[in-house]
Amino acid sequence: MGFFIRLITGLVFPPILLLGFYVVRPREEAVILSFGEFMGVDKKEGIRWRHPVGREIRRISTQDSTLEVSSSTVVDLNGNPINISAILVYRIDDTRKAAIDVASPHKFIEDQASAIIKRVCSKYPYDHKDTDVLCLKNESDEISAELVAELQEAVDVSGIVVESVKFNDLAYAPEIAQAMLMRQQAQAFIDARKTIVDGAVALVKDACTQLDDDGIALSTPAQEQLVTNLLVVLCSGESAQPVVQVQAHQNHAS
Incomplete structure (x- = not known):
């Protein structure tokens, strides 16, 4: 049905075909829908053309993005409340998933990041006198790698690749500081x-x-x-x- 509608409008109103041109910018991909049906992804930058009737273009940036996870209170392994905030670096790798499978990829990773940080940080003490014991204060590579792996698994459905997770603020909660x-x-x-x-x-x-x-x-x-x-x-x-x-x-x- 969509093909016939596009054909008829193209024959009856030829000038409308000029509206089919659009531009794909660097580090951007265009997910194309036609009458609600997925038609493909334009990854090549420059001027592109698709029939404008029934067309929907969802532009997805593939640039590296940062997200600041606001401070929240987490109980560490020893039962001490600590305040933690973090900085995430991520990018969208699968634009089809980002445009179709989730409502908003950026909101999706923001919600998932807060839950993952709380779960992972609760498995470690804030500080430990033994330098061989992993603790949040030292922010070891092992803890960072676990945060990235856990978050990557949670946001894989959205087509996002997590590059890094670093603590921005880490301190005991005011009531016990x-x-x-x-x-x-x-x-x-x-x-x-x-x-x-x-x-x-x-x-x-x-x-x-x-x-x-x-x-x-x-x-x-x-x-x-x-x-x-x-x-x-x-x-x-x-x-x-x-x-x-x-x-x-x-x-x-x-």
């Missing part, structure tokens, strides 16, 4: 003191070894007092007065 900051400061203080103590013990061992190598023998109480004084001075970071004066094992004549 102060408490988590205090926790991090306390952990940093403990780690710093542990480093100081480990270094002090190593220095004391070296000092005792050097005294033995120089032939200076100390009694057991003197060794204990020496170790105590050195640890107090090194660990306190301040000058400290020795509790007792360490005497050599060999006494000098009066």
Whole structure:
């Protein structure tokens, strides 16, 4: 029926055929429908022509696009609420799917991205003291790859190819931010003191070894007092007065 209508209008009103010209721009494809029937996709840029009667052109850009996923609250693996927003880079690869199978490909990926980010991020802790453990704060390649793979599977029906997913904002939710900051400061203080103590013990061992190598023998109480004084001075970071004066094992004549 559509063919006969186009034929009759072309014979009766020839000038109408001039309306059949249209332009396909670079990085753009034109999905053509005729009386609601899919007729094909024009991918070649330049001036194109199709019979204008009953024709519908749906132009789809194949340029790379970015999408900012607005901040939302997600509960991480440890049960802590965190605020996350992300930036997506994507493009439309299958224009037929984008034009016909979904109402709006850009709205489709926006809705899917929010759900995927929440699901994937809930599988990981925000932070972890062990650097070998995957966490959101480090934004490792493994987490980024999982976000891309999950989102790609969800939006495949729309003809979209997901290029990358990167966190734009990542922080503890305001209601626990102060408490988590205090926790991090306390952990940093403990780690710093542990480093100081480990270094002090190593220095004391070296000092005792050097005294033995120089032939200076100390009694057991003197060794204990020496170790105590050195640890107090090194660990306190301040000058400290020795509790007792360490005497050599060999006494000098009066």
